[in-house]
Amino acid sequence: MFKLIKQEGRARRGEYTTPHGVVQTPVFMNVGTQAAIKGGLSGVDLGEIGCQVELSNTYHLHVRPGDELIREMGGLHRFMRWDGPILTDSGGFQIFSLASLRKIKEEGVYFNSHVDGRHIFMGPEESMRIQANLGSDIAMAFDECVGIPAERPYVKASCDRTARWLRRCKDALYDYNSREDAVNPGQVLWGINQGAVFHDLRIEHMKKIADLDLPGYAIGGLAVGESTQEMYDTIQALEPFMPSDRPRYLMGVGTPCNILECVHRGVDFFDCVMPARNGRHGHLYTWDGVINIKNEKYARDESPVDPRCDCPVCRRYSRAYLRHLFKAEEILALRLSVMHNLFFYNSLTEKIRQSLDDGRFESFYRENAEKLDKRI
């Protein structure tokens, strides 16, 4: 399902086929945690800003409105009216970052909901059942995401358990999606590599999970406390052991510069809440760096956020108007800012793909990597 079209150094240009369409990679997935994009963006908006893959969160949707309800409504695509590819995470990351009173056992994790405190158990089978109910195109493995710093013996034991869980995920998802009433019979499972910043544990774990011959592999458990350089080094050490004919997805990363650096190191899929969150705070991306639109100097600025940007916001509105919307605390401020920032990320990966197609990724990378994260 993954077609590697071209390579430049370790950077890869590919195509990944899902039941809801073909994804051009490298790609940035747009996060709609609770089946909705933050800032009031609709599915129509997503289409307009060049979103290729929508990402929703298993844990959040299980808690509210409930995956059984979404199944009854025909699955997540139909429920939220987004007909393109959807990836769901496994709930693992949220259980480890949001839930309280967490107990990890071989069978899975016992914890309390962050919404109403009720007791929930989630293991590989539960995560797969929920994701099968949601009917996403790509389901992610249920794993333990270990925070960094972490003790080596703990990471080793956790990786072993995550590998055992992966086999159970594979069996369970196969079972659910073989049923006649499967929401999305074409749904597939991607594995997740863990191992904190211990390169040998990462590699050992990768070899184990590669044996399961899954259609995609993610790098999880990064950007959770280590330095950026440690993150890059870990990816670089791991990458040669990831199957080259499968897409690689770096979970929850990152800044525009992070994305360029990691494409440079062989990653194909990205997702991050950062562009939406920064947008809601008035931090807007431009091809010269990040501006704070609330700054006084934009009060009378008639130019768009970025004159080189072709997004629906830059085509229509001035910095002065956007700044006014923030100062007046209008919701439209959030919507326009999130729209611009997501477009910027989608457009960044589009330009990366274009540069790979043209065999000039290296120069694109060198020109842009440092400048894009700069606050100006």
Add this chain to the structure above:
Amino acid sequence: MFKLIKQEGRARRGEYTTPHGVVQTPVFMNVGTQAAIKGGLSGVDLGEIGCQVELSNTYHLHVRPGDELIREMGGLHRFMRWDGPILTDSGGFQIFSLASLRKIKEEGVYFNSHVDGRHIFMGPEESMRIQANLGSDIAMAFDECVGIPAERPYVKASCDRTARWLRRCKDALYDYNSREDAVNPGQVLWGINQGAVFHDLRIEHMKKIADLDLPGYAIGGLAVGESTQEMYDTIQALEPFMPSDRPRYLMGVGTPCNILECVHRGVDFFDCVMPARNGRHGHLYTWDGVINIKNEKYARDESPVDPRCDCPVCRRYSRAYLRHLFKAEEILALRLSVMHNLFFYNSLTEKIRQSLDDGRFESFYRENAEKLDKRI
């Protein structure tokens, strides 16, 4: 500029021409207080939901971002990127409902800003200067909006002052818009009738302001404490004294039923924050009455808010999804709800116009007036 096309009883079908386009009446104006519609709707959305006139608030825009800034940015149309007709109120109503430490004098009103407490003076000339800076198509007279109940002697004195202020408004606006650098030289002034629920004072005031031969007249100071029946009776008593060749605008009113009742009594223009405010609370209009989308019974309801509604929300989303968005506290909930409710109001006045064109307003009115405000 107003063309009366057809009449059925007192109900009128007309056309009002502004520098930014022709308005078909009866019409409901969509409120964008601070140069933005609540709920994150953009100018593009306004076009999609059939908005004919956008209404912004002089007082709010004077306080933030400042009318001088908007003038520098080319006026309100250009600032907010809405190319259709705009009406601005005079600031009077907000001064009397929002500001603190208010002192009314013959020259105008001294008060403190609700945002930062700073001292502001606004009189007829200031209101006209601000509205000329905004460059709206219709500027409203600066008046005192007296709350109800009110003592007759106070109302009488206030009406006399408001009438004196109106003459000053007319002179000032003429002066501003005759200048070479006028933002919108075609901007016109509408007068506002006051008089609380004293029919004779209303009529006396109306006769006085009719003498100024303005292109439109509003009924102000209603829906501020009196009963609905008192409001209807006041309009009915006043209407024969309003020039029949000028549009009549009932300020800040009201429910769908109020609108039907007042079209029935000869009103042409309406505005109200109610559809947007109710939308933000999940109260959605349908042709059978008002539903609360947060209600448990909609959790698994795959039908649109109103199957007979052709708005962008009803064409695309289910009640179940909308309810989920509210429960999950997603901003998209607000946007879709406000969009539906404004479309409903715009569509209500469209159907009223159609029924007038077809000579069947009476039956449309009798069929719908009571049912539309019912909570179901």
